[in-house]
Amino acid sequence: MNDDSRSRIMSKVRGSCAGNEAAVIDQAREALGSAPSAALPHTDTCIAFMTNVLRNQGTLDVAPDRSAAVKMIAQYVYQHYRSHRLVAGNDPRLAAMPWRDGGVLPRFGELEAGEQIALSYAQWGVAETGATVFLSGKHNPSRNNFLPEHHVVLVDADSLLPDLETLWQRVNASMAQGDRPRGINCVAGPSSTGDIEGQIVYGAHGPRAWHVVLLGEVSAEQSDTARALHAGE
Amino acid sequence: MEQHSQHFKENAARALADASAVAQRDILALFTPLMREAAVSEFGDFAALRDHVKKMRQHTLDNLDYYLARFELEATNNGNRIHYAETAEDMNSIVLDICQQHGARKVAKGKSMVTEETGLNDFLQRGGMEVLETDLGEYIVQQAGETPSHIVGPALHKTQQQIREQFLENHDLGERDLESIGDLVGEARTVLRDHFLEADVGIIGSNALIAENGYSMLVTNEGNGDLCANLPSVLIICTTLDRVLPRAEDATAIQRLLVRSATGQPQTCYTSFYSGPRRAQDADGPLETHIVLLDGQRTDILASDYSEMLRCIRCGSCLNHCPIFAATGGHSYGWVYPGPMGSVLTPLLTSLEASEALPNACTSCGRCEEVCPSAIPLPDMLRDLRHEQSVQKITPASWRNGLRLHAWIATRPRLYQALTGIGISLMHRLGGKKGGFSKLPLASGWTSKRDFPAPQGETFMRQYRRRSQSNER
Ligand code: SF4
Numbered sequence: 001m002n003d004d005s006r007s008r009i010m011s012k013v014r015g016s017c018a019g020n021e022a023a024v025i026d027q028a029r030e031a032l033g034s035a036p037s038a039a040l041p042h043t044d045t046c047i048a049f050m051t052n053v054l055r056n057q058g059t060l061d062v063a064p065d066r067s068a069a070v071k072m073i074a075q076y077v078y079q080h081y082r083s084h085r086l087v088a089g090n091d092p093r094l095a096a097m098p099w100r101d102g103g104v105l106p107r108f109g110e111l112e113a114g115e116q117i118a119l120s121y122a123q124w125g126v127a128e129t130g131a132t133v134f135l136s137g138k139h140n141p142s143r144n145n146f147l148p149e150h151h152v153v154l155v156d157a158d159s160l161l162p163d164l165e166t167l168w169q170r171v172n173a174s175m176a177q178g179d180r181p182r183g184i185n186c187v188a189g190p191s192s193t194g195d196i197e198g199q200i201v202y203g204a205h206g207p208r209a210w211h212v213v214l215l216g217e218v219s220a221e222q223s224d225t226a227r228a229l230h231a232g233e
Numbered sequence: 234m235e236q237h238s239q240h241f242k243e244n245a246a247r248a249l250a251d252a253s254a255v256a257q258r259d260i261l262a263l264f265t266p267l268m269r270e271a272a273v274s275e276f277g278d279f280a281a282l283r284d285h286v287k288k289m290r291q292h293t294l295d296n297l298d299y300y301l302a303r304f305e306l307e308a309t310n311n312g313n314r315i316h317y318a319e320t321a322e323d324m325n326s327i328v329l330d331i332c333q334q335h336g337a338r339k340v341a342k343g344k345s346m347v348t349e350e351t352g353l354n355d356f357l358q359r360g361g362m363e364v365l366e367t368d369l370g371e372y373i374v375q376q377a378g379e380t381p382s383h384i385v386g387p388a389l390h391k392t393q394q395q396i397r398e399q400f401l402e403n404h405d406l407g408e409r410d411l412e413s414i415g416d417l418v419g420e421a422r423t424v425l426r427d428h429f430l431e432a433d434v435g436i437i438g439s440n441a442l443i444a445e446n447g448y449s450m451l452v453t454n455e456g457n458g459d460l461c462a463n464l465p466s467v468l469i470i471c472t473t474l475d476r477v478l479p480r481a482e483d484a485t486a487i488q489r490l491l492v493r494s495a496t497g498q499p500q501t502c503y504t505s506f507y508s509g510p511r512r513a514q515d516a517d518g519p520l521e522t523h524i525v526l527l528d529g530q531r532t533d534i535l536a537s538d539y540s541e542m543l544r545c546i547r548c549g550s551c552l553n554h555c556p557i558f559a560a561t562g563g564h565s566y567g568w569v570y571p572g573p574m575g576s577v578l579t580p581l582l583t584s585l586e587a588s589e590a591l592p593n594a595c596t597s598c599g600r601c602e603e604v605c606p607s608a609i610p611l612p613d614m615l616r617d618l619r620h621e622q623s624v625q626k627i628t629p630a631s632w633r634n635g636l637r638l639h640a641w642i643a644t645r646p647r648l649y650q651a652l653t654g655i656g657i658s659l660m661h662r663l664g665g666k667k668g669g670f671s672k673l674p675l676a677s678g679w680t681s682k683r684d685f686p687a688p689q690g691e692t693f694m695r696q697y698r699r700r701s702q703s704n705e706r
């Protein structure tokens with residue numbers, strides 16, 4: 001760090017500020033309250049999440065249990081690549097999946113150039129944005145979220161959060177335990193670009209497709225409502 | 234970046250002469266506001282969000298010393314190296330130094346208007362680096378040897394056909410059609426993929442720096458910024474010190490405003506927060522991360538009457554809603570930042586003299602302030618800049634004298650009404666039959682494009698007086 005530049009800049013900044021005590025500043029900030037969040041498409045968090053995943057151009061499967069999830073993933077992979085291979089992060093939850101039930105052959109680790117499909121286990125799903133959230137770490141290589149052609153994401157129905165404030169409460173709580181992840185990636189759709197004549201094209205630099213498998217107790221009525229809400233726009 | 238703002242009028246005349254480019258800009262000017270409008274109305278209480286963010290940003294700027302120090306502390310604890318750059322040149326040298334220390338050859342860059350401002354690419358290339366922009370729009374303009382025309386969509390001035398020809402000429406990939414926009418995107422993806430994998434250094438910008446935890450927020454759709462942030466072994470974040478926000482939830486509030494205002498999406502495909510380098514237990518990520526904080530006149534703006542401009546979140550909404558931007562296009566402004574925000578920022582970041590035309594490139598319609606998510610009083614600032622130009626005698630003498638004459642007459646109501654009365658009745662007599670003038674002295678700029686309508690014969694004040702008198706009777 002160049003100390004001279006730093007002190008010159010800091011002293012100029014200080015010259016324009018009131019120089020209040022930290023406690024006064026913190027109090028003023030708290031008094032501002034919180035920002036309103038976006039209106040959800042449905043009051044049920046799970047329906048709202050599924051609707052927004054579909055609106056984000058994601059595809060969606062709902063699996064009641066892990067065996068069903070594996071079969072759905074197998075079918076998705078086979079449908080696109082006529083193969084049962086994929087790369088999964090070293091997440092113990094992924095290692096514990098009953099892969100044989102679907103005949104899937106995962107390789108655990110980081111995606112290498114040329115490999116097409118990555119499977120990640122999301123920490124949370126956020127209804128407000130329809131995003132799946134990943135914390136990078138030993139179990140979660142960030143590149144697996146950005147390098148594949150197809151990104152398949154497992155997310156537990158009981159890890160769905162209503163809005164971004166709740167997401168940060170969770171992240172902050174885990175940071176308070178001393179765990180500050182290097183990267184927090186909120187993924188809400190296949191990569192896209194509108195840079196040529198404003199026309200949206202999917203598959204810019206990141207994955208061309210984003211497939212979410214929601215795992216847990218989700219009723220047929222909930223999925224139908226989400227699909228109807230999405231179709232009705 | 235080299236500045237050409239002093240040629241705004243010539244640039245604008247040239248831009249207006251290109252009929253197909255004008256038509257393309259007209260379409261964008263029609264449809265980008267509609268996209269924003271749809272996203273804003275779906276949000277719920279957007280006005281409350283805007284008001285909250287305005288207050289929160291102002292609070293941050295009022296206490297920037299506190300939040301900047303906190304960010305520095307947290308980001309350093311996260312393992313980043315923080316660099317302070319007083320000038321554009323300082324930022325460029327710091328970045329080149331880091332690259333050279335690592336023996337780097339290849340640099341992959343995410344979109345960053347700050348580095349456009351400092352001319353980083355040229356500087357690194359002169360220093361022997363191979364620098365490739367990876368945002369599709371930036372990649373297209375870099376390859377064409379051009380500059381961005383819009384802060385969000387840098388290549389929106391180019392047609393599909395122009396980009397097709399450019400790719401066929403520049404990419405050695407043999408015979409191919411490249412018929413659709415999807416084909417063009419696919420080709421850029423293929424060409425850039427290797428570059429991501431081979432790059433020694435990744436450079437990105439930042440949408441927000443979070444003081445409470447030292448994270449940097451990155452909001453993108455393409456995923457290129459995240460590839461730059463995760464694949465190369467060195468990551469450099471180039472940004473300015475006014476990007477600091479108190480808490481993560483404040484960054485979230487900005488995220489909600491930014492994407493809706495910029496592209497009309499409810500959220501972008503990727504919103505990422507990066508704390509620093511790879512830790513011992515991490516599977517991947519850069520081994521070293523640097524954050525270069527540029528002042529580049531921001532502290533002067535902070536101390537000036539224009540400090541509210543630092544609330545700008547670079548959404549581009551004021552560009553999309555500005556009739557001057559729509560008519561003349563971004564390149565006419567002759568520097569990094571076009572449209573209303575550019576007409577305020579460019580004089581502040583460069584000089585009033587070099588940007589003389591920009592604060593005048595305004596119809597005072599007020600749309601920019603209406604749609605600005607940060608509620609920046611852009612029209613007031615443009616007027617204040619014009620005033621300063623006049624005080625400093627930068628405005629041409631003919632204009633100043635004309636305005637002085639106008640002010641002298643306008644502050645004498647009787648004289649004003651008498652003179653306008655004579656003028657209006659004269660014009661009515663000369664042009665009344667035809668209904669308009671195809672030529673008028675001192676108004677050739679108007680009449681070269683359309684007729685000037687002939688007045689009805691009487692001024693408003695005279696009619697008003699006559700009617701009030703007859704009502705009294
Ligand atoms: S001035 Fe306002 S509308 Fe314009 S880019 Fe900045 S934040 Fe967006």
